[in-house]
Amino acid sequence: MTLPPEFDLIDRYFRPLAGPGALDLADDAALLRPPPGRELVLAADAMVENVHFLPDDPAETIGRKLLRTNLSDLAAMGAVPLGYLLTVALPPGRGVDWLAGFAAGLAEDQRRFALSILGGDTVSTAGPVSLSLTILGHVAPGTALRRGGAGIGQDLWVSGSIGDGVLGLRARRGEVADPQGRLAGRYQLPQPRLGLGQALVGLATAAMDVSDGLVQDLGHLCRASRCGAVLDAAAVPLSVPAAAWLREHPGRLGDLLTGGDDYELLFAAPPERAAEIAGRAEACATPVARIGHLVPGDSTVTVRDRSGRVMPLGRSGWSHF
């Protein structure tokens, strides 16, 4: 008897991604001997067409974005990637070409980030493409970076640049000029800061990744650390195209501080560790910037402009509902 088409699809596109423990994706489950003496780090993210990516985004980047948003969660904990499980719900309109591209993107990022697929499920849907990925990583026991360890008076830092993701989405929609495609590229292909995250273990007092807007996510860090924060908006690092956009749209810095899809690391550390942080960040070729500090308060985030005035923001970040 012939196999249903989904088994052929799994054979052709997902089996080549299978690594140690995946049992060739041909059993009921994967088997994994955890690295001895390490603590496991586990996260799951979902991505839905028209919410997290656009229907005409290349399939290659969709698979990579899904993997990278999860890798960004590992980075935020200071973890080393180990493997992942993936479920894919596909509507009839997405044929083998789409799946071939999706898997090719995963294959490329598996090599880049040194992990492989452990298992998953491929099903049909009458709705938009719905993806879910669970990632596994590991850290030395008790060393994972957490959101709730920052103290009053400590510095706030962020990696890379903020605001490219939301501008990239607008560029993909034709609302923002993006002649070189650099903004769209940041929206489609975030850069998980794994090296930096691992370098911050034992140094940062709290860390998280910025996915739903810097101001909103900073609020989460403050809530977990039981403090407030002052964010110096002018210190927030912007990319060249984002800075150019801001010059043409003065007064719209808030859009960048509350847009999503940055996937940068936000972290706290005592002021006396600043030189060490700068050194470790340079060693892993990841720019970092000091953007504020922690103050007493009930998780209130105060955003100040160049002249010290409080900036009014219409919202703090992305909301699904």
Next chain:
Amino acid sequence: MTLPPEFDLIDRYFRPLAGPGALDLADDAALLRPPPGRELVLAADAMVENVHFLPDDPAETIGRKLLRTNLSDLAAMGAVPLGYLLTVALPPGRGVDWLAGFAAGLAEDQRRFALSILGGDTVSTAGPVSLSLTILGHVAPGTALRRGGAGIGQDLWVSGSIGDGVLGLRARRGEVADPQGRLAGRYQLPQPRLGLGQALVGLATAAMDVSDGLVQDLGHLCRASRCGAVLDAAAVPLSVPAAAWLREHPGRLGDLLTGGDDYELLFAAPPERAAEIAGRAEACATPVARIGHLVPGDSTVTVRDRSGRVMPLGRSGWSHF
């Protein structure tokens, strides 16, 4: 600043499900110290509205079915449940009542099966409800039941009864009479055979769970074990309502052998272990039946009727595409 509604939903409905390592679902990832000296078992299943469940199925049973289909994969490997990660994509029409029921179902089955949530993601979708669950379990290293260990001449066994799932789906659609709701109950709430799976470690030579139709799934076991099988259709155990349906629909036994949603264990063992298998199954109060044997062949499954004639089957099982 107020939190977006999804954080309130997570607080109210998912945080109470969080167990050890979940960090109250308030960090970027979960932290898990794997049980020392054990091998991890990992599986992921997706469920989509109108494909795996019906829009008017109770939310309570949808959450439980999702968890149980994954627990069934652990059962097939002989594993002990440990925890799970869950992603939920919800359309605007599914309000807090639905989510409250969904989480209440999960809470009940967490208690029943002794595991808890480790992490996840809640997002919006314009399409049907899309769910994905990744489950973790553990076994003694090297003891997991696999699909590929059965040998020619060995017996084939199945737990419980076959065909209730597909009849239950038809009952839910009004196509099959189901006055006591027992068939619909089996469709909505499968029984993962965790006790039996664990009892078969060291005894069964191959095992898997039956989810896409007995004949098709037996083909997978044969492919992995590099043999063929003869299935004695009259020996396949049927529930009282399924047997009653078959009496009214003579000649339709094939529907039951190729329908999905059984979530029973299919396994192989040498004939001389039959008494031991029966004893262990009885000890965990799970009925088992011998339904055939393994023969030389290239994964061909031959289904014979009561008189030994080959039964023609229109299909072997469920296909998504």
